[in-house]
Amino acid sequence: MAVTLADVAQACGISASTVSRALSDPEKVNAQTRERIRRTAREMGYSPNSVARSLSIGRTGMLGLIVPDIANPFFPPIIKAVQSRAGQKESAVLLVDTDEHASDELDRARTLSKQVDGLILISPRTPAEQLGEFVALAPVVFVNRRVDGAASVVIDSSDGIEQAVQHLAAMGHRNICYLGGPRLSWSNKQRQAAVSAACERFGVQLQVRGPFEPQIQAGVRAADLVRTSDCTAVIAYDDLIALGLMARLTEYGVQAGRDVSIIGIDDSPMSGMAYPTLTSIHVPGAEAGTMAVDLMLRLLSGTPPEPLPVVELETRLVIRSSTGPVRT
């Protein structure tokens, strides 16, 4: 029912191979033949069958994108960037949401790897020992996680975190709390280490609580821990936790920015929205997505550069009103 290459060829009284070349490798076909073919193809409404094409050339033109949770506002900007960059490069994106199930990642990757040219894993929750298996499966780019021997786009939160701790220290906070993210989360380890280092540098006492899921409810749960501690400021693993915390504290009459200082990480759109607005560390998600696609395309086309590229992106503190001088 769909018009095929052979149909066009027949209509032109010419062989299929020539039609194929006329459309994909124009140089190799005489100019007027080419034009005639193209016109007929257009008139007949021909459009190549991408499955057949994939089978023949051995590439599908699709990228697999594995994400822990689309509903987490940290991810959509990355996903959008990946999509749009892939679109520019004529690739489609096969998206998979693992619902934060670390153990699903490898399974889904295995399935996916047969339908796509390469895999982009955003913030994978899989334990480090198993990450190698992904690399064996297909060309892989990791985002928001550094993996030895693999291409990755990492977001170095240490700059932003250092700014955050400095900001708090400058306002007199001497006792702060870090609300940790999922235990298996690589970025949680990074963030916690950065907080810890910065606290040491600025002479601030640090207490660590957690793990918390990157969800609003977890932040609500964290509120009681914070209220009963002697911390005057909190840095949360992400904005969701920070927002949940802030909302719950508000219910208790504890006001962020006045009674306690709260800093989130991700700078999601909601942080500008909350009341009070949330001081947060901006994480360049969109850039990361774009870079990941570019990296992948580089891996796919030709020889991967030997030391596999690791792109580092920086973060910075965005001060809003959930932070303020320590209450004396």
Next chain:
Amino acid sequence: MAVTLADVAQACGISASTVSRALSDPEKVNAQTRERIRRTAREMGYSPNSVARSLSIGRTGMLGLIVPDIANPFFPPIIKAVQSRAGQKESAVLLVDTDEHASDELDRARTLSKQVDGLILISPRTPAEQLGEFVALAPVVFVNRRVDGAASVVIDSSDGIEQAVQHLAAMGHRNICYLGGPRLSWSNKQRQAAVSAACERFGVQLQVRGPFEPQIQAGVRAADLVRTSDCTAVIAYDDLIALGLMARLTEYGVQAGRDVSIIGIDDSPMSGMAYPTLTSIHVPGAEAGTMAVDLMLRLLSGTPPEPLPVVELETRLVIRSSTGPVRT
């Protein structure tokens, strides 16, 4: 390099067709042969090439999902539901985000339609006259939009909206404002009509403002319009607009639930988060996603039922603290 059907066949000293049948149509193969084949296949790490399979059987096992904006919190739950349902049914999901560009939808659909078995369009922004073209392209299910002659899952906001207006009227509000969504949005038309009907029924004055983009910033912009009007309550096209509005009004010292009543639509996770928490109309997005996949699978398998099915889902009001008695 990957192990193929032929490799397995050779290893078993058997023909490829038998191997194929042993794996996909077990009944037709002798039990012990089948077991031997399966074992060898497993040992060799065989896994079928899905592209070749697609070419052969003429189906790709993929569904195309077109969404206006992943970053809008209304969509992720739907997308997740579609994914997970499709996953259960061994289908993959090819996601496309059109960034709210109505005119992109048809283009993307055209490209996509060649790689997938069917198209699911969530809240399409395309004008009604052109919707027929999608149907011509491939099996289509529309979500959150009723399209004549096509399968659709619609969310009937009228119940929820009626409850909302009744709720406001009961608290003495006699003058309310509806902040409209995008002009081309079908659901905006539905919602506005429902608000209008309900206001009439409950004897409430209605003012309509807009259009506003479903984004926080639009709500912020709306705040001035609301402040200078004589409305005592607002129903916004969606939660984002409501939240933006509420945050901005808070900055002005106008407190939702006390000085003005605000109701959002979508009941997104943030509505429980904001301060004050946002009264909102719950929209069953996840159910809609699941139903859409089921509908699609029904369309694809066998004869579509003649009157193309339209699934209707209901909405309901979730009262939180952004609404209260009119201030006297």
Next chain:
DNA sequence: GACACGGCTGCAACCGCTTGTCATCCTACA
């Protein structure tokens, strides 16, 4: 004992496109 029938399996065509190889024809140069 011959025949029919049914269960298994192999052969080969096909899905639609790409691409290496080769024949043909024309041009240009010696």
Next chain:
DNA sequence: TGTAGGATGACAAGCGGTTGCAGCCGTGTC
């Protein structure tokens, strides 16, 4: 005028599965 060489386009062999058809063999029936 003969021939080398470059365009140009046809042929055919895949890519890796699926599936209709036919053949083989064993069993049951008359």
